[in-house]
Amino acid sequence: MWDALVIGTGIAGSTTAYLLAKQGFSVLALTKTNDPLESNTYYAQGGIVYKGPGDSPELLMQDILQAGAGIVNPEAARIVATEAQVAVNEVLIEAFGIDFSRNDTGGFDLTEEGAHSVRRILHALDSTGKTIQEAAISALKKIGIEIRSSYHVIDIITLDHHTRYPQRMYLPPTVLGVYAYNQSTGKVEKLLAKNVILATGGMGQLYLHTTNPRGATGDGYAMAYRAGARLINMEYTQFHPTTLFHPKADNFLISEAVRGEGAVLINKYGEAFMGRYHPQKDLAPRDIVTRAILSEMYATQEPCVYLDIARLGKEKIQSRFPTIYRKCLDYRIDITVDPVPVVPAYHFSCGGVYTDMEGRTTIQRLYAVGEVACTGLHGANRLASTSLLEGVVFGRRIALFLGRTRESWYEQPYQDIPEWKETGTEELDPALIYQDWALLKNMMWNYVGAVRTKKRLKRALVDLKNLREDVEDFYRDARISPEIIELRNAVQTGLIVAQHAWTNRESRGAHYRLDSEEER
Structure with a gap:
């Protein structure tokens, strides 16, 4: 049995697992992919909120509230705004050893993105997520955390749903572990833990067009729902305005940072249209940019709009956005010369499994963090580059909370949990x-x-x-x-x-x- 079982190895799961292990907890990390690097985090291009010149927690909180369309949980926004810099410094820079992109003076090269008041976004060129994920998994392995790949969690084990304990109806709903399918053996394993942390990411694969990788199938939401946890704000599904429109591109994301650096959306007539939809033009909140693009597509009867990146200049494009530049060249689009065809795609869930500010769900000993969780931070619309930050801030808070409350844990009837019973016999069609x-x-x-x-x-x-x-x-x-x-x-x-x-x-x-x- 483990002190903590973490489901998911993206930035949220890795942060939580690392900080728990550093406090002496026994930790098991599971991922359903065959490589723990594979996660939504790995594919994040833009960056993570830090602190820029003239910035303050109050200003960041204001931007989060503004983007969230009136239903942001102010306590979640306050916590993220005040703890952002400390969490990034402590976890990403010091513990994981990440060296983000620097400017000519040696300071961090901060960029601006949609709906932000100042330049405050840390990045590692245009492959920030890849850099973070590689450093995070390396850090987990370095301190000896056990990571099991190709483990598909089927269901969360709860006291009232799965045990034979006769007094269970008098106890509060409590999590005791998970049933997980081990793909390498073809067997279902009973994995018991004193605490279970859901860090399973999002649900992009539910949609025809998405920026999310293959594994984003909404597992955590469904498992939590079946276990009886409360889910909130699930209707607030954010679409990223700009993914590459090409039959073979598989919705490759064109980072918002491109517009933050000065790229402009144009229609098939070459007209910059965002001024007709919002005062912030191309840096308006994502939901507004998405609907503006769809409106232009319908009005012009075009299957896409275009992003004029060439105005940034060849040198800046190749140095600041090398991944996007190379990827587009693969499809014979030279973004230093040609406008880039783009369309919206599903990107992020602002809702999820309800948690308090310590990541606690409505079921005892079940925690959730990252995209699968909902603290209310994003309200009805997420501010750009806050998703990675959310994983770090609340992963850190869960670990610190469990460290403070370890002595209050009480024993559960783990002996009354049956092994998994296979009932199906048919081959999949x-x-x-x-x-x-x-x-x-x-x-x-x-x-x-x-x-x-x-x-x-x-x-x-x-x-x-x-x-x-x-x-x-x-x-x-x-x-x-x-x-x-x-x-x-x-x-x-x-x-x-x-x-x-x-x-x-x-x-x-x-x-x-x-x-x-x-x-x-």
């Missing part, structure tokens, strides 16, 4: 898996996408409920496998998002209802 994923992705994109209506959401609820029933039958009958685990989680999470979107009749931030009489 790959045609059904493929078709169910295709149905889900198209439903979410068309009915629960960047623009929603009552009719679309009603259709989504009917279709998703039917799909969930089919997939649950499929899950019960089939032998356990990564494919059925992910599909089951994805469909459940999609239904949760649709239900939250249906219930919320107002338009706010990333939840935009075309037929709403209330818009904020």
Whole structure:
């Protein structure tokens, strides 16, 4: 048994695991990928909020509140704004040893992004996430944390759902561990822990177009829901305005930092259009930029708009954005000369598993951190470059909280937890898996996408409920496998998002209802 079991090895999970281990906790980190580097964090280009000239916690908090469209949890915003610099210094710079990009004077080369008042974004050229993830995993290995790859968590073990303990109905809902499928052995293992930390990332693969990697299938939301945890703000699904529009590009993200450095969105006529939609023009909040791009696409009958990066100059482009420059060249687009075709894609969930400021969910000993969690920091729309920061700040807070409260832990009836019982015997039908994923992705994109209506959401609820029933039958009958685990989680999470979107009749931030009489 471990003191802490961390599910996910991105920036949030790695921060939590590292700081727990440094306090003497026994820690097991699980990832369903075959390489712990593979995570949403790895693909983050832009950067992480720090502190710039003329900056202050009050100014950062103001920007977070402004971007969040009126429903940011002010306590979460205050904590992140006041602890940002300390957390980045302590974890990323000192513990993980990351050397972010520097300017000519030797200081940090801070950049600006949408809806920020000042230049305050730390970066490592345009591959910040890759740099952070490599350093984080290296740090975990260096201090001896056990990382198990290719482990797919099926469900969270709870006192009331899984134990045979006769007095369980008199005790509060409590987590005791997880059941996880070990892909290398083909067996399901019972992994017991005194604390479980969900750091499973997001749900981008539910959508037809996404910036997220293959593993973002909404696992943490679905597992927490089945365990009985509270989820909030799930309708606030953020779309990134600019991904490369190319049939072979697989929605490669063009970082917001490009616009922060002066790139401009134009339509097919070469007109800079963002001034018609928001005073901050190309640096407006993401939800506004996304809808502006969609409006221009509909008005011009074009499948994309364009990003004029060439105005930055060849030298700056090649030195500041080498990854984007090389990637576009792979598709025969020279961004030092040609406008880049871009379209919006699903990017981030502002909602998630409800937690307090120490990462505690509504189930005892279950914590959540990073994108899967919701402290209310992002409100209805996330401020750029706060996702990596959120993982560091709240991962650190969870570790410190558990360190302070270790003596108050009490014993649980771990002996009453049964081993996993395999019930399914059928082989998976790959045609059904493929078709169910295709149905889900198209439903979410068309009915629960960047623009929603009552009719679309009603259709989504009917279709998703039917799909969930089919997939649950499929899950019960089939032998356990990564494919059925992910599909089951994805469909459940999609239904949760649709239900939250249906219930919320107002338009706010990333939840935009075309037929709403209330818009904020």
